[in-house]
Amino acid sequence: MKEGKGRARLTRRTLLDELTAGLVALIEEGGYQIGDRLPSMSALAAHFGVATPTLREAARRLEAAGTITFRHGSGIFVTGDSRRLVIANPARTELGDQTTLDVLDTRLLIEPELARRAAERATHEQLAAIGGLLDEARQAIEAADEQSLTxxxxxxHVAIARAAGNQVLTEALQSVVELYEPQQSVIGQIYADPWRDHNEHRDIYDALVRKDATAAHDLMRRHLEGVLAVVSATLRREKERD
Structure with missing residues (x-):
């Protein structure tokens, strides 16, 4: 049996797989966050003990997945979660009011159950991270920093989804959030009650801490229903005026 040629192909494929996994591990274990710059291509190649072209081929896989990006003259930057399974496609046509309502309706279908699961499964570290985001949001409200608040x-919301432990649904929600970012900004501008929004978030968080799954589900549902009602009524009035 002729094994040489087949073994060479397997070795090449395995090397790229191992390098890709190694880059993911370096990002995760090295504490790199979105926006952080990675070491240079030559430094990474030296770290893994491979030629630069081979390392670049593995890195291109992560670029295609939206995890990193190459910026000419600047370096390699982290642009997404290295574990993502679902990637938002930014190629879309102009979106109108119905899309804004559909975004909220989609979240209403997904997030209450994720909140229920998060109340059952969230770790102390995840709860601490969610609480930290609440604190940052409060500071943004106090500083009237609307650009940071949304x-x-x-x-x-995505952190709660992640705490639920279902990566596919987490990625789906994250993709909705990223792909329809303009709609999320519109929703925030229309709702225009940051303290009410924050207090409802705090109530949801408290239910997570208590591990009260039913309360977490119901509070998330009421929160999103309230936002949807306000946004729907406002868009309807604007349409009638036009």
Missing amino acids: PLNMRF
């Missing part, structure tokens, strides 16, 4: 609030 992303912080969305990170709060």
Whole structure:
């Protein structure tokens, strides 16, 4: 049996797989966050003991997955969760009011059950992270920092989804949030009651801490239903005026 040629192909494929996994491990274990710059390509190649072109081929896999990006003259930067399974496609046509309502309706279908699961499964570290996001959001409200507030609030919702322990649903929600970021900004502008929003988030968080799954589910549902009602009524009035 001729094994040489087949073994060479397997070795090449395995090497790229191992390098890709090694890069993911380096990002995760090295504490790199979105926006952080990674070591240079030559430094990474030396770290893994491979030629730079081979390392670059593995890195291109992560670029295709949206985990890293190459910026000419600047270096390699982390742009997404290295464990992501679902990637938002930014190629889309102009979106209108119905899309904004559909975004909220989609979240209403997903997030209450994720909150229930998070109350059952969240670790102390995950709860601490969620609480930290609440504190940052409060500071943004007090500073009237509207630009920071909406992303912080969305990170709060995604963090709860992550604590539920279902990566596919977490990635789905995160993709909705990222792909429809303009709609999320519109929703925040229309709702325009940051303290009410924050207090409802605090109530949801308290239910998670108590591990009260039913309360977490119901509070999340009422929260999103309330936002949907306000946004729907506002968009309807604007349409009638037009």
